[in-house]
Amino acid sequence: MQPAITEQRADMPSSLKALYAPVAGALSDVEDLLAAELSSGHAFVDGLIRHGFRLGGKKLRPALVLLSGQATGSRHPALSRLAGAVELIHVATLVHDDVLDEADLRRHLATVNARWDNETSVLLGDYLLARSICLAASIDSSSGEVGGEDAHLSCAFACRAIAEAARMMCEGELRQAASRGNFQIDEQEYLDIIAGKTAALIACSCQLGAHYADAEPDVVERLVRYGHNLGIAFQIADDLLDMTGDEAVAGKSLGTDLDKQKPTLPLIHVMQQASAEERRSLQKVLTGDGNHRRKTLQPWFERYGAVEYARRRAAAFAQAARREIEPLDRSPAAEALRGLTRFVVDRES
């Protein structure tokens, strides 16, 4: 066994560990697989990869591949590799996000750009992206099932799905970059942006799990919609955390959305409720100098119940996710998928 490139995170919440229980063994296989796959033979590169992986944490996406598979069909040998592939995409985007956000801290650790530099972060992210596709493209050789009746379980579907999710993520991020400083965008545009930026890969994880477990197409589609709604709920909760969370608990720099002038749901809600005059004052605070907007904006959020509003919206998406998987047979995996819809909105980190 290789050195633990993907060493298990000490601070994974115990509630999450319990939800992952039905796939705990398979999830640990994914860790081993990534450790073995990712060693490059170059000390500098391997040190970077190890650090990059310590920045990831929840293993939500690989767990969703495995749980979606187990809840809807039979275990396919490709599932571990696909779980590894989506986690690689996720870590790649974390590494690049930290460049974009100029963040110094993630999960109580220095980010790659803080510890090395932007150049290294860009390259490491690209490297992990490339490795993800290499892994997804390798599933035929591992399962020996290309062609014939099982052609739909070849790597083509996975490569397409993962690349498409990555495309949607970048498009969401680019649209977010374009909307920076524009707090007049409406809720639908915000939702479209986070659907790409966050929900696409989560939906893709669920889709891959169900597809390669050979579930019926309509079940696969249910899982896609489950993942989409779960992802939206997850991101609204994440934005709330950035605005209201505790840095010591979250283990990362907070308040960066406001400092980076990203419009998020509580703010969009305030802007839509506020009078024209209030909007002008708000705009001044939002685009003015200084990095302590979180505090300054507190009274506005309270006046318009913005945090509660965003919490309600997140809960509604979580509920929509639950509804999608209601028809699934009862099983520990299906129960875990249901539990995750509660976890994503209640989490503190």
Add this chain to the structure above:
Amino acid sequence: MQPAITEQRADMPSSLKALYAPVAGALSDVEDLLAAELSSGHAFVDGLIRHGFRLGGKKLRPALVLLSGQATGSRHPALSRLAGAVELIHVATLVHDDVLDEADLRRHLATVNARWDNETSVLLGDYLLARSICLAASIDSSSGEVGGEDAHLSCAFACRAIAEAARMMCEGELRQAASRGNFQIDEQEYLDIIAGKTAALIACSCQLGAHYADAEPDVVERLVRYGHNLGIAFQIADDLLDMTGDEAVAGKSLGTDLDKQKPTLPLIHVMQQASAEERRSLQKVLTGDGNHRRKTLQPWFERYGAVEYARRRAAAFAQAARREIEPLDRSPAAEALRGLTRFVVDRES
């Protein structure tokens, strides 16, 4: 037809246009395909993509896919898409390279990071990478040839080859980043680095062309080795250009390798020939302040014939590339492949 996202470059050297003549029509199909594929429906994103593509120029990689295919086998419908996919990877790396190099100018145009910012460049590069894999993964649906006898011509081979090339490129770049400021690396290590950074995608382009033209495996391997040697020659010439070229002709910032403390072949040669005392003086110039090292180092290069040495090495790799394709049947495409081995070492931009 979409607006010309990939508008033809005005300054493509006429010698190159002549070499591309056997595949001129197919190359123009690739441009149309990219224009149609890349439109995202978001004005900001499309503007970025259009700018990104104006930074590319030689279309060497798509031309190599098409020429390698034509020189070794029969025209396969996937070739245009694969040519588009490798060009997307190339443009993605240009966009990211300009972040890494903090370059302001490429092909007489402002780079994405200069015109927008690093964040936009990182995201645009990621987006193009993702679109490349989407395109490669789509060739089954376009040619309808997955499974059965033609399984080896499914998208699996292409996805693997492109992702593997991207992985090698990142690994090469990361190793280069790790070697920055270390002018004691030997020629072999330099060659290993540029084999990843540059030759991998060029070799991959030739491989894809021959493979999907259904050439015999040993012919495909010849084309891979041709591309590898061509790529090494290309990169040595590129490094020489950075050191000796004319910014007005090259249309980009030059001297950046020295300013970024990247060890390149002429310098490695000087360091290996110089006495211990000279090496110490050189090291001081190389790692000291100031961005005018090109001028200061000129006498050293002349003393050890460093530029001529690097030119000879580039020529040797170009010759090795020619040898690989000697057994191919005479054809305009094979002749163009031969011509390219001369072009890459003689070019001025």
